[in-house]
Amino acid sequence: MKRIISLFLVLSLVGTLLVGCNVKSKDTAKNGKEPEVVLEFGHIQNPGHALYVAPEEFKELVEKKSNGRIKINLYPASQLGSAREMMEQISMGSLDITFADASDWASTFNRPELGVFNLPFLCNDLDAQCRIIENVVPKEVPKMIKGLDFHLLMTYSNGLRCPLVKTRPIHKLEDIKGLKMRTPETKLYVDIWNALGASTVTSAWSEAYTLLQQGVADAVEADDVGLTSQNLQEVGKYFTKTNYLSQAYLVMINNEKWNSIPKDLQKILLDCAKENQAKQLKDRKELGVEAEKTIAAAGVKIYDLDPKERQRMKDACKSIYDQYANEYGLGKLIKQMEAI
Numbered sequence: 513m514k515r516i517i518s519l520f521l522v523l524s525l526v527g528t529l530l531v532g533c534n535v536k537s538k539d540t541a542k543n544g545k546e547p548e549v550v551l552e553f554g555h556i557q558n559p560g561h562a563l564y565v566a567p568e569e570f571k572e573l574v575e576k577k578s579n580g581r582i583k584i585n586l587y588p589a590s591q592l593g594s595a596r597e598m599m600e601q602i603s604m605g606s607l608d609i610t611f612a613d614a615s616d617w618a619s620t621f622n623r624p625e626l627g628v629f630n631l632p633f634l635c636n637d638l639d640a641q642c643r644i645i646e647n648v649v650p651k652e653v654p655k656m657i658k659g660l661d662f663h664l665l666m667t668y669s670n671g672l673r674c675p676l677v678k679t680r681p682i683h684k685l686e687d688i689k690g691l692k693m694r695t696p697e698t699k700l701y702v703d704i705w706n707a708l709g710a711s712t713v714t715s716a717w718s719e720a721y722t723l724l725q726q727g728v729a730d731a732v733e734a735d736d737v738g739l740t741s742q743n744l745q746e747v748g749k750y751f752t753k754t755n756y757l758s759q760a761y762l763v764m765i766n767n768e769k770w771n772s773i774p775k776d777l778q779k780i781l782l783d784c785a786k787e788n789q790a791k792q793l794k795d796r797k798e799l800g801v802e803a804e805k806t807i808a809a810a811g812v813k814i815y816d817l818d819p820k821e822r823q824r825m826k827d828a829c830k831s832i833y834d835q836y837a838n839e840y841g842l843g844k845l846i847k848q849m850e851a852i
Contacts, residue, residue, distance in 0.1 A: 547583035549773050551765075553609040554592040554601070561741050562799050563611070563761060564588055566668055566792040573784045582777055584609075596620050602766050603661045611668060611763040615700045617657075625656045625840050626762075631833060632704045633826035634849060635758040638800065641669055642793045643852045645760055652845060653762060662764040666785040669796045670759035671735030676748035676807075679730045681815055683752070685709070685824045694720050694729035700832075704757065705733075707829045717742070724748060735759060736803035737796075745810035752815045754822065 553571070557564040571584040592598055592607060599620045601607035618626035629649065635641040645667045653664045675682055675693065682688060689709035695701040697714045705712050713729045717738075723729040725747045732744055733756070739745060763785070770778070808814055837843035 545580070547581055549582045549777055551582065551584045551608045551769070552587065553584055554587040554598045554607050555610055556590045556595050556598070558589050558741065562737050562792070562796050563668055563670060565795070566788060569791065570784060570788040573788060574781060577784055578777060578780050582780065602764055605661070605766050605768050607766070608769045609665065609763065609765050611761045613670065614760050614762055615698050617762055617764070619698060621657075621660055623656055623660070625842060626653070627700050628836050628840070628842050628845060629760045630700055630757055631836060631846065632756055632829040633822060635672060636755060638669065638672060638797050640852055641672065641758045641760070644758070644849055645669060645789075645793065647852070648845075648849060649760060649762075661768070662766050663770065665763045665765045665781070666789040668761040668763060668789065668792050670761050671737055671796060671800055672755040673733050673735055673757040673759060674754050675731050675733045675752055676739055676744055676812070677731040677750045677752070678724055678727075678748055681750035681752060681813065682754070683815065683818070684821045685828060692728070692730045694723050694732045701757075703832055704829055707832060708825060709828075720744065721747065736807065737799050740803045740806045745807045745812050748812055750815070751807055751812050752817055754817050754825065756825065
């Protein structure tokens, strides 16, 4: 009798699992059909970050407007590797979509021209950054990445980077001299802070909090939302709104994958990308306002930077501008962006 009951329970469980699998299959395909296109989208951002939200909204928009013909699988929080590793995966075709800062694409694929969008003190505010993203990036980036295995889908704003200091406030150029500044492991960032008089401590972003807390670094630099996402306002004391570096995050898609997508679905993807980019740029401004409130609420003193001092800092980085103008022939483009 016990054997009969056990067999009945096993059969019931198998039946339940089969039904569950059947329901799941129907849920993942609209109207009982499998999607025609599946896109794998990986990135490094964690929940709560502005660049975590935007891909989620892009996925929802695409799947809705394609009536389920396109499915996007998201892999956030570095599930598939570092930013560099995912950029390389895009090139090899083992990943379809990812995003990274322009200077990261520049260093990973030896296309230094892309770093022009990260020149120091290029954008005074987010409005200027948005105008560059909307009007300059779509025209110039395709020329800069010609011959590579991916192309530009859209561009996100990751804000404007500013220093958060533990030891002293920054009011003028001389205040930077001797500071130990934590920066990403990117040559352009190191060159900028060295030109301003700081020494640099390079590290992964995940290590920034510990470095500042333990005094290995005197300061960190990042956008306001990025700083609060890592709770760095808990250990920093002085935040100066230098807006020293504009972060344009280029969203790339593998060429072979793109060419395999039917033309009508390509159009849907492009339309959704345009809509998603516009919303992300708008939302980024609002998130920045909230992040600054969070920084202030933690007791951090916030300072605006005198425009004359900002120009002095930009002048200190002249050698970097000269390199992009003379070595890479981008002088005309730089002037165009400065005038925006």
